[in-house]
Amino acid sequence: SQWGEENLQALSIQEGEDVTMNCSYKTYTTVVQWYRQKSGKGPALIILIRSNEREKRSGRLRATLDTSSQSSSLSITGTLATDTAVYFCATDNSAGNKLTFGIGTRVLVRP
């Protein structure tokens, strides 16, 4: 089955630093979605990138997608303590409306 996987499991950084996390997947996907989950809450979509895009930006977020290597990355510039969360990538199987989530990357931003 298709799955997404982050290569780094936990990161601890100082506020103001930049952070990048990676995601690799095994089968074709039409889109890579990145979700943020804060403590005690459900995941929320923060950025998505389609298979025909190489880069997508939204504020301090930047997502990249390399379909040849089936990998995506999420970067956050100038991190804030409020960026502390678990970040998941999610992929579909081109059939749509069924996302597969990776294990997640826990990011702790120290004030």
Place this chain on the structure above:
Amino acid sequence: EAAVTQSPRSKVAVTGGKVTLSCHQTNNHDYMYWYRQDTGHGLRLIHYSYVADSTEKGDIPDGYKASRPSQENFSLILELASLSQTAVYFCASSDARDNNERLFFGHGTKLSVL
């Protein structure tokens, strides 16, 4: 903002007992999903539904049933709860017309089976 409400927020169940987790959405979305979250496994799809009165099996359906009596409501049923079903359960909805396939999640239900 889309709204997905889960109940209860937490529950303690006994092994072998029946557990029902409920989900209600006010988004007018066609699609609804139940995911399970365990440390080290991310989110895994249990059951989903495209339309009322119909459910589909996800990636880990064993030990779970689902019910979609209306567009707004989607329940997850554990007929015989087991210790291995201790986890946080998330319900989500999405709009069939949304080409981005964005999921809107509830706050989760923490289930402890003792």
